[in-house]
Every structure is written in structure tokens, then in C-alpha cells.
Amino acid sequence: MYLEHFGLTELPYSLTPNTALYCSLPPHEEALETLLMALHSGEGILKIVGEVGTGKTLLCRKLLNELPDHIQPAYIPNPYLQPDELRWSLALELGLELEQGANQLQLTQAIQQRLVELHDQGKQVVLLLDEAQAIPAEGLEALRLFTNLETERRKLLQLVLFGQPELDQRLADKSLRQLRQRISFSCQLRPLHKHEVGPYIHHRMLAAGYRGAPVFGNIAARMIYRASRGIPRLVNMICHKSLILSYGKGNRQVGATMVWRAIQDTEDASLLMPRYGRQT
Structure with a gap:
């Protein structure tokens, strides 16, 4: 061509989120610094909201590349999944090998055990979800329950939600107030x-x-x-x-x-x- x-x-202008072409302009740098600082604290749920096309997926990929060694990332790019499908996706990201016949209780227990094992190894597990505005309400509630898992000092699983402005509208629903109140850091990704x-x-x-x-x-x-x-x-x-x-x-x-x-x-x-x- x-x-x-x-x-x-x-x-140079491919629509694929290529981190090699990442430009460190204020909108993305401010969000990236906030995310890294918040992940260091290990508390709460993090939320990045931006209009369509403002670079949320690129920022997510950049964050994955910038994470320190002690953070174990789990990445789900398409979270339009029911609670059981979300659990299976998380289990696969955590390296669990389970038979397809495992029921939801067994799956949940296996994830909990894996999170404890990683914590004992000094790992901090972070689940990043792109297009989070598409997560069904039941899926959001399932994720919130996983964030309940904790030691006396630290959460065993931390969430980072990347979504369009519709995510804020979803979270404003009264039924999701428990999840909303656990969001400790929030960034708005603006246009240039x-x-x-x-x-x-x-x-x-x-x-x-x-x-x-x-x-x-x-x-x-x-x-x-x-x-x-x-x-x-x-x-x-x-x-x-x-x-x-x-x-x-x-x-x-x-x-x-x-x-x-x-x-x-x-x-x-x-x-x-x-x-x-x-x-x-």
C-alpha cells in the first residue's frame, strides 16, 4: 500500500490496539497512572469509562504490559457472559483445568482455592474486563461476590472495569448499589x-x-x-x-x-x- x-x-493508524504505537498524551497517561497507583493499594474496584473510540482497549493492553511482576492478570475481552460462563472464563485465566462436568459450586470452590494459592505465592490477582457495560446484571453480582474474598490485609481478587458511558448508567441502578459503593477509583477517558x-x-x-x-x-x-x-x-x-x-x-x-x-x-x-x- x-x-x-x-x-x-x-x-501507523491501524484500528487494532497496538501498544507499540501508544502515544503518551494526557488522557491516557492520567488514567494509566491512576490505575497503577490504585492497583498498588490493592483495594476496591477500579472503573475506566470512555466514549466509543477513545482508546479504552489500547489503555487496557498498555496496562497489562506495565503491570509489575507480583501482579497476576486475568483478562476477559468480551464479558457478555452469564455468571457460570464468567466463572469458567476466570478459571481458565487463572490456569485451572477442570472437567466440563464440574458444577458451579465446584467451580467456585476451585477458583477460591486458586486465589488463596496465588496469594500465598505473593501474587496479587487482578481481573480486567473490557466492554464492561455489556456484562449482564447477574454477572456483575457474581463478580462482586468474588471481590468479597479477602485475607485480613488484602482482597484476593481486584477488578478493573473498562466500559462505555452506559456502564455508569448500569451501575446507577439501585440493585447494583453494593457493587457501585465498592468502586474506589474512577477515571473518565476524554477525547483529545x-x-x-x-x-x-x-x-x-x-x-x-x-x-x-x-x-x-x-x-x-x-x-x-x-x-x-x-x-x-x-x-x-x-x-x-x-x-x-x-x-x-x-x-x-x-x-x-x-x-x-x-x-x-x-x-x-x-x-x-x-x-x-x-x-x-
Whole structure:
């Protein structure tokens, strides 16, 4: 595609949450620091909420890479599961090998025993759940009951919930007040500000192997910010399409015309976007 044309070693704006392209801008760094500090305390449930496309999954993957050695992570990327399915998923993440015929009581007891064993080995177990807004109410209650397991000094299982704003709406329900009251740290993952979009775009190019002056100029960055509203996923989509269009024209710089066409071709990115002159 355009990799050789721009001297890239990989796609800089892939929608896959690639931690090699992680950009340490304030929204994600603030959330990451809060998470690491809260995990160190070992108390309560942690919650990260962000609008669609703001980088929750990338942050989750980055956190997994940053965890100290004494923390044993368990990661469930798709928690739209019933309580028994959640227990089985947790058991597999903890390395348990159980026969499929095991009943829920046996499964719960095995998980409890495994958590105690890991604690005795000096391990702190953290369960990270992406797309947590999709967890059924019964599943949330099952998770809360697991967080009841504790020694005199520390919880045996700590939860980190990553979810869309709908997660807050779910947790506001009276039936989930016990879970809600156990949330000790909460972060809101915001979109990028106007002055952060340009550095974000350039960083992704550099991380993907580009060497040279910024490919996207100030006008292009401003257009991308306005059309994307600072949402990283939309920024990535517009930039990717802009590079394709520029490559097709043989250009090594992305002008306003290419950005405009990329915006027009991107769902949810062209709303209220003013018309720019046909610059190249």
C-alpha cells in the first residue's frame, strides 16, 4: 500500500490496539497512572469509562504490559457472559483445568482455592474486563461476590472495569448499589484536545518508522480534529484514508483536499464539517 512510499515499517493508524504505537498524551497517561497507583493499594474496584473510540482497549493492553511482576492478570475481552460462563472464563485465566462436568459450586470452590494459592505465592490477582457495560446484571453480582474474598490485609481478587458511558448508567441502578459503593477509583477517558491531535498524528507516524518532516500540516490537523471531535479512532481512520489518497497522487505531504475527501468517506466524521478550499 503506502508503507514504502512514506518509509513506514507498519501501518501507523491501524484500528487494532497496538501498544507499540501508544502515544503518551494526557488522557491516557492520567488514567494509566491512576490505575497503577490504585492497583498498588490493592483495594476496591477500579472503573475506566470512555466514549466509543477513545482508546479504552489500547489503555487496557498498555496496562497489562506495565503491570509489575507480583501482579497476576486475568483478562476477559468480551464479558457478555452469564455468571457460570464468567466463572469458567476466570478459571481458565487463572490456569485451572477442570472437567466440563464440574458444577458451579465446584467451580467456585476451585477458583477460591486458586486465589488463596496465588496469594500465598505473593501474587496479587487482578481481573480486567473490557466492554464492561455489556456484562449482564447477574454477572456483575457474581463478580462482586468474588471481590468479597479477602485475607485480613488484602482482597484476593481486584477488578478493573473498562466500559462505555452506559456502564455508569448500569451501575446507577439501585440493585447494583453494593457493587457501585465498592468502586474506589474512577477515571473518565476524554477525547483529545485540539492542541493534542497534531502531536498524536505525528507520533504515530514516527512510531511506525517514518523519518522526516510532519506529513500532516497544521491545517490538516485542525481539519481532522474538527471532523473527529478528538476521538482517536476517527482520527486514525481519517489519517489512514488520507495517506492512501496522497499515495495515489504521488504526494509525500497530506493536503487539505485529501483530508477533506477522507473525512467525507468516514462515517460519523463529516458532521458539521466546514468546507475547506481545494488545497493540495
